[in-house]
Amino acid sequence: MYCGRRETKESPPPEILSCFDLLKMQQSLAAFFNLLLITQxxxxxxxxxxxxxxxxxxxxxxxxxxxxxxxxxxxxxxxxTSLTKIESSPCYLLTVRVIRARNIHQADVLSQTDCYVRLWLPTASNEKFQTKAVKNCKDPVWNETFYFRIQSQVKNVLELALYDKDIITQDDHLFTVYFDIAKLSLGEEVFMHFKCDSQRQEELEVGFALDNISGPPETIITNGxxxxxxxxxxxxxxxxxxxxKKKKEKxxxxxxxxxxxxxxxxxxxxxxxxxxxxxxxxxxxxxxxxxxxxxxxxxxxxxxxxxxxxxxxxxxxxxxxxxxxxxxxxxxxxxxxxxxxxxxxxxxxxCPDHLDVRLGFDLCMQEQDFLCKRRNYVAPALKKVLQLQQDLLDHETPVVAIMTTGGGMRSLTALYGSLRGLKKLGVLDCAMYLTGLSGTTWTMSNLYRDADWSQKDLDKQISEARKHMTKCKINSLSLEYLKYYKKQLCQRKREGRRTSFIDLWGLVLESLLHDGKDNHRLSDQQRAIDRGQNPLPIYTAVNVKNNYSTLDFKEWVEFTPYEVGLQKYGVFVRTEDFGSEFFMGRLMKKVPESRICFLEGMWSSLFSFNVLYIWNLSHSSEDFWHRWTRDQIDNIEEEPLLPLKPHELQTRLFTPPGPLSNALRGALTDRLCISQDHNFLRGFQMHNDYLENPRFSRWKDTVLDTFPNQLTQSDEFLSLVDTGFFINTSVMPLLKPERKVDVILHLNYSAGSQIQALDQTCKYCSEQGILFPRVDVSEEDRKKLKECYLFDGAETPGAPVLLFFPLINDTFQKYKAPGQKRSESEMEDGQVDLYGCCSPYSTYSIQYTEKAFDRLVQLSEYNILNNEDLIMQALHTAVARKRQMKK
CATH class of the missing domain: 2.60.40 (Immunoglobulin-like)
Structure with a gap:
């Protein structure tokens, strides 16, 4: 046996609603949901x-x-694909000998430390093993040996935690050493001295040996x-x-x-x-x-x-x-x-070797097939709008994407106007992709119920949205609806899902935006793209972790009618299987696909905030709080100094925080509520070279990326929140190199600063090495933005052309259509207060008047139509670059 067994015989231990009205509604819903939690x-x-x-x-x-x-x-x-392969890989025998510690500081007030070491190697064993405790000794000696069978292609990080044993209270955790087994060479034995505290000269001495093991190599599947x-x-x-039977038988x-x-x-x-x-x-x-x-x-x-x-x-x-x-x-x-x-x-x-998830960083076959079909619509549409003499060849056809931002009902309404404007210009037929988050996902999911929505004018869809935006919303809290919510939540529980207030929010959205129950599911939208007749919709969210702020840990998650996945890891599941239970890439329990209202609740989960997010809204950064909310991790010295390998991790020391720090961290980082779904990465392990993989490195931006034992594959559930809790943008799926996006129409519906999210995106892409055009907006323009900006990305070869449309009311005040001035009687219609203190378009407004709805749709449509020249310039630039690239 080689799974953490040690030589000792001891066993290891075991009308329009105001913000105030909305707040009252939220409190009522929260109280109702708490009742459900207690009773059900x-x-x-x-x-x-x-x-x-x-x-x-x-x-x-x-x-x-x-x-x-x-x-x-x-x-x-x-x-x-060439990036995903099956291979035979040897396993090794790792021997760990915990020898001794020196100068361990006193953790107890009345006695010396009673030290023991706990070993955890999750890539080899489910159990944690520990040495015996040495009483009242600051220089304990153990000399205990443990064995582990490890896979050579897996990133094996051994955690050596030193504890002070207490009889009455919980054992004191003094520190943990993280040691990467990749530092060891096969066939050699080394004795390591970990300098845990240079001032107190604390030291932990451990011996390691790595040897071949008998038996055939293991078959693994990996994407690197x-x-x-x-x-x-x-x-x-x-x-x-x-x-x-006997008479007196027991x-x-x-x-x-x-x-x-x-x-x-x-x-x-x-x-x-x-x-x-x-x-x-x-x-x-x-x-x-x-x-x-x-x-x-x-x-x-x-x-x-x-x-x-x-x-x-x-x-x-x-x-x-x-x-x-x-x-x-x-x-x-x-x-x-x-x-x-x-x-x-x-x-x-x-079990069979084939997986029920897709491991790979390329586009799935369905999306590749869609792109071929969609090109048959896009190429002639581009020829028409650009007035080209010749047909566009496949390699000359740029990939155009429409990207939206969140903003509650404001973004839902404005997107209708923007799309109608693009339809009138013929540009909507030129788009390959349409991405959204938060409120724009509500518009998208409504549109894609119609299999040919982009081939028609949008008047019918806008009329339907107008009906629901202007209806009285208080009926959503009627007794009849509350009973319906309870029934639906109980049904999700019976299906095996973990329910939360976010599910209730999704049901409320359903009642706000529809008549009765909506059985539409995300996978049903395949019917709207099966011939390439509409752009491919992509919905976004971010995966977060407890005890970490969104700036410290977030991972991009994308949803399409075909699949759901995390590009960082290169792992995707069919949309029908999202929420089902997986283990090591195999489907264990099929759970019915969620109705789309529950996804809409998650995509727009405005309730998933924490104190740090609120702080970050009013300050440029949360650096002030990092001393309270980040783990104390330090690189430590080790003797002997082993040869450095490209893929190995440095040896590090984790010092546990005190009770006060723990309590404050929890108060700052805990989220009010969060949507959790079964993690389809569960059971996977990180490849030994994962940090060197360029596709992982592109999205490597969290404090845990160099701690493989704590990454997402070790979690039972994904914790998904609105992308706006990091950056109010849905652009990240479009920056995936495999999608080869050439033009991005950035439709901004943010509250407050119209350019903040774009600045944040530029900064993020620069830090991550992601190709994105440089945004150059003068200070004068920032005080009074224009309706459209063109950033051609000429200074960043390979970056897409970016058209940025802030949601502002500029020339619309005097013009009802491009070139058509308003009469005196029409001037009032041009006075659209978007962001004033008395604006009807607050992010938290859930009901508009008919006049407010119509004006916002007309404004967003006008801003598109009034900038036709810049749109055509961007498309001409993209076509020219595609032709030049081929040459």
């Missing part, structure tokens, strides 16, 4: 019935995937950032024996409970009742999916027995057996317990 227990728990349903579902077969055209990874490798490893399926079966196993547990498996623990009316058979075994490399143990608690204290013992007969799963022959039934009343069998088999 909306936290998702895995009941036995739910597990039986889970186990009865089969993983999607390879044949059906190929038939549906959605098979992304083929076991034979024919359809894999994530690694998927082999998983197995264990079936545990109980068969009750028939026997003759009761049989009627209603007796068996408990099965495989630590680190997808299922975890299953408690199953066996009674006279329920006898196990081969059609109903208890199943566990686990990673073979961690070599876990099956822990069985028999009826009438208590769970054994150790998972390492092996007890047979009528006791509670524990079986090390590597000892079970593959594909064979093995008897674990033979009893007069029942037999207990176990069988382990390898």
């Amino acid at each position: 227990d909306l936290d998702v728990t895995a009941t036995t019935m739910e597990q039986d349903g889970l186990l009865s579902q089969k993983l999607m077969s390879q044949t059906s995937r190929l038939r549906d055209g959605n098979m992304w990874l083929n076991p034979e490798g024919e359809q894999w 950032v994530l690694v998927a490893r082999k998983i197995c399926c264990l079936e545990v079966q109980v068969v009750e024996k028939k026997k003759k 009761k049989s196993l009627s209603k007796k409970e068996f408990s099965f547990r495989v630590q680190g498996s997808y299922e975890g623990t299953q408690d199953i009742m066996l009674g006279s009316n329920l006898v196990f058979s081969s059609s109903s075994p208890a199943k566990f999916h686990y990673a073979r490399y961690k070599q876990p143990t099956l822990d069985v608690t028999l009826p009438g027995k208590k769970r054994p204290p150790s998972l390492h013992s092996r007890v047979y007969g009528t006791g509670s057996p524990n079986m090390e799963l590597h000892s079970i022959p593959s594909g064979e039934n093995m008897i674990l317990v033979e009893d007069k009343r029942f037999d207990l069998y176990a069988k382990a088999e390898d």
